[in-house]
Amino acid sequence: MLKTLILSTTALAIGVSASAASDLSGMSWDDIVTQAKAEGELTWYVWYLQDDLRRAVKSFEDEYGIDVTIPEGTSAGNAEKLIAERNREVGDIDVFAWGYSDFETxxxxxxxxxxxMLPADDGRVSELVGIDGGDFVLAYWGNQTGIAYDPAKVSADNLPQTPEEFAAFWSENPGKFGFNYEKGGSGPSFYQNTLRSLTGVDFSNGEISDGKLAKVEEGYGFFNDNAENYVVTxxxxxxxxxxxxxxLWMVPAWEDHLAGLQKRGEVRSEIxxxxxxxxxxxxxxxxxxxNNAPHxxxxxxxxxxxxxxxxxxxFNRDxxxxxxHAEADDSNALVPNDQRANRQPWAGQPFRKAVEESFIENVILER
Amino acid sequence: MTLRKWLLVLSLLTPGIGLIVAFIGVAVYIAAAQSFGYYNLAGESSFSLEFWDRMLDRKVFSRAVMYSIYIGVISAFLSVAFAYPLAIWLRKPFPGSLAIGAMLKAPLLVHGLVVAFLFINVISYHGILNQLLQGIGLWDEPHRLQNDRNAIGVLILQTWKNMPFALLLLTGAVQSISDDVLNAARDLGAGSFDRFRKVIAPLTVSAMQAALIIIFIGALADFSFQVIAGPTNRQSLSQLMVFFKDGGRWNDAAVVGVSLMIIAIAGSALLAAVSRIVMRGRIA
Incomplete structure (x- = not known):
């Protein structure tokens, strides 16, 4: 029994090392597919919608006969694992998903x-919101923050577009607008863009300076003066x-998060x-x-x-x-394409973290 | 004892103490070292008081300390206060007492996160509590009860979750008091309150201290109830620690973590001393 165990463990270790060490650069795509089928499995580290994504990759599993394992885990937890095991000869992660701006770190x-090694395809996206993934990163999930609203309460013709219009909405409808400052990026996107719009500070530049932070702080009065009229979720x-x-009638939200919940019937489809x-x-x-992917x-x-x-x-449909991808169909999106011109890149790090900490201290704790 | 015997005793204790040193000691050491600038995962590692210095100046930190102590102390006292009368009531078995005892301890089996989400559903804007109070005409319109400013929601959840634990400890202690002792007190003219104050309380003070301390430490370090049902204008120490950690600031997170440990130890000692003085009228 012990002998069998030792032999099989050794064989497994040799097999795994051999596959991890193999260089795909000299191989044709057909050979890579053949080897992939021989490997027969992979582990995809992705931190959200794991259940839905396990269903979504079924068609890949059926097509190639390769099993995809999606473990549970958070974005930060997965990133810590990636960094912790980067010096191991063979790691546990085959495919690693991350927020596009996080790859900069x-x-x-x-x-x-x-x-x-991938077959040529000009439609793929490797540069997104000013971040160039080069030969190493490809975008696979486009998302957008915006405002979710109840059209039964708020007219689509009169939606607030600027900080001043949001303040007017808060005054006219106290307690009907809410945003989160943690556990998700939609609320931070709202208050950071409001601050950017009010102060004119360049958020895309991740550099921190006292002058820049002081300028951002000038915008806190806007939130503190209206504190009674909005809700923090x-x-x-x-x-x-x-x-x-x-x-609530209006809240910042993620487009894909809202669409997914609506599709599953967990949120009213009228929103x-x-x-x-x-x-x-x-x-x-x-x-x-x-680098050390086992498959x-x-x-x-x-x-x-x-x-x-x-x-x-x-993905757009579901x-x-x-x-x-340039040739993909985007007809199921929640917003028309012309509104995508309003998309802003995320604030650069470490400036973004500094603003978040300062906002908590000077706005959230002052409520 | 000779040195040889000391070594023998120590080696016999090693399986127990060794595990404590290995698992708890190492974690505490790393956290403490990180708070002074060592084990920096992202940058340079060297001794520095900068992290403590900066943290102690932060308003967000001092408020988190006060808030966590508030949650820890009040939750511990409420849990024990609710558990005492129940433990005394269940001291002597009566028909159905076993079933009641089991039901009262049921919260121990339910995970805190589940309770927190259920609680949020019950008190939500259009939840059953709002509907009930509007239905009986007490309220004209729904009230916003979720994430209340005074953390009443968190205190309810903490007490609901921890009271059974206090009950478990106190029931054993109360049941160990013999009838003779209580009858003697009764013969000497002690009423119900005096029997509690002069007989039951002093004899069960150890169990009560254990309940107070364990609940205090757990509630002080609360994360899950706080992030789901807690006030959005306050942060608990655990929440603050996770905030720093998620931003890759391990040294700052370690300062908060070490503070949490210091407050837990100091607070426990204080609670134990105060409860002993109050319940026994003396320290020893």
Whole structure:
């Protein structure tokens, strides 16, 4: 028994090391697909909608006969795992999903394999909201923050577009607008764009300086003066649930989050969504293959499938995402294309964290 | 004892103490070292008081300390206060007492997150509590009860979750008091309150201290109830720690974590001393 155990463990270790060490760059795509099928499995680290994504990858599993495992985990937890095991010869992560701007925080070449082995496809997106993923990262999930509203209470012709118009809405309808400051990025997108719009500070530049932060602080009066007229919610999900429940009339939300909940019947289908003219943050999530992926060929085939026009059309239909392929169909999006011009890139780090901390201290704790 | 015997005793204790040192000691050491600038995952690691210095100046930190102590102390006292009369009531078995005891302890089996979400559903703007109070004509319109400013929701959840634990400890202690002792007190003219104050309380003070301390430590470090049902204009220490950690600021998170440990130890000692003085009228 012990002998069998030792032998099988050794064989497994050798097999895994051999597959991880293999270089795909010299192989044809057909050979890569053949090797991927031989590997037979891969692990995709993605931190959201895991249940839905497990269903979504079924068509990939059926097509290639490769099993996809999606473990539970948070974005921060997955990132910590990626960093903690970057020096291991063979890691656990085959395909790693992350917020597009988060990829800026690591050395791409030292962490991920180049994706040059993929068949040529000009429709894929590797540069998003000013961040260039180069040969290492491809966008697979386009998302956008905006305002979800109840059209039974708020006229679509009279939606607030600027901070001043939001303040007017708050005064006319006290307690009917809510936003979160943590547990999700939709609320932070709202208050950061309001601050950007009010103060003119360049949020896209991640540099921190006392002068820049002082300028941002000038915008806090706007929130403190109107504190009695808006509600602070607990999270992205809490905001959407409360607008669906009729308690709130307007809340910041993620387009794909709202579309997914509506599709599953968990939120009223009447709730509408728009991107105000002052701009709100949009971007997406990217995907990359760690250098020490245990199943590199299967990972490459999966990335090719995930970023294809067909899969991007399916994501738009099933999740309401903005497609990340030029030839994909985006007819199921919640907002018309012209509103996407209002999309703003996320604030650069570490400036964004500094603003968030300062906002909590000077606005949230002052309520 | 000779050195040899000391070594023998220590080696016999190693399986127990060794585990404590290995699992708790190492974690405490890393947290403490990180709070002084070591084990920096993202940047340079070197000794620095900067993280403590900056944190102690932050309003968000001092408010989180006060808020967490408030939740910890009030939750511990409320849980024990509700558990005492129930423990005394259930001291002597009566028909159905076993079933009642089991039902009262049921919250121990329910995860805190589940309770928090159920609670939010009950008190939500169009939840059953609002509907009931409007239905019986007490309120004209729904009230916003979720994430209340005084953390009443969190205190309700903490007490609901922790009272059964206090009950478990106190029931055992109260049941160990013999009838003879209580009858003797009664013969000497002690009424119900005097029997509680002069006999039951001093004899169960150890169990009560244990309940107070364990509940205090748990509630002080509350994260799940706070982020779901807590006030949105306050942050608990755990919430603050996670906020820093999520931003990659491990050293700041470690300062909050170490503060949490210090407050837990100091607060526990204080609670134990105060409860002993109050219940026994003396320290020893």
């Amino acid at each position: 690591v050395d791409l070449a030292a962490t991920f394999s180049p994706l040059k 607990a999270s992205n999900a809490d905001s959407i649930v409360r607008v669906s429940d009729g308690e 509408k969504f728009y991107i105000p003219e002052m701009g709100m943050n949009g971007g997406g999530n990217g995907i990359a293959i760690p 590199p060929a299967a990972a490459a085939v999966f990335v090719n499938w995930l970023t294809s026009a067909d899969t991007q059309t399916m 999740f309401g995402t903005a497609p990340m």
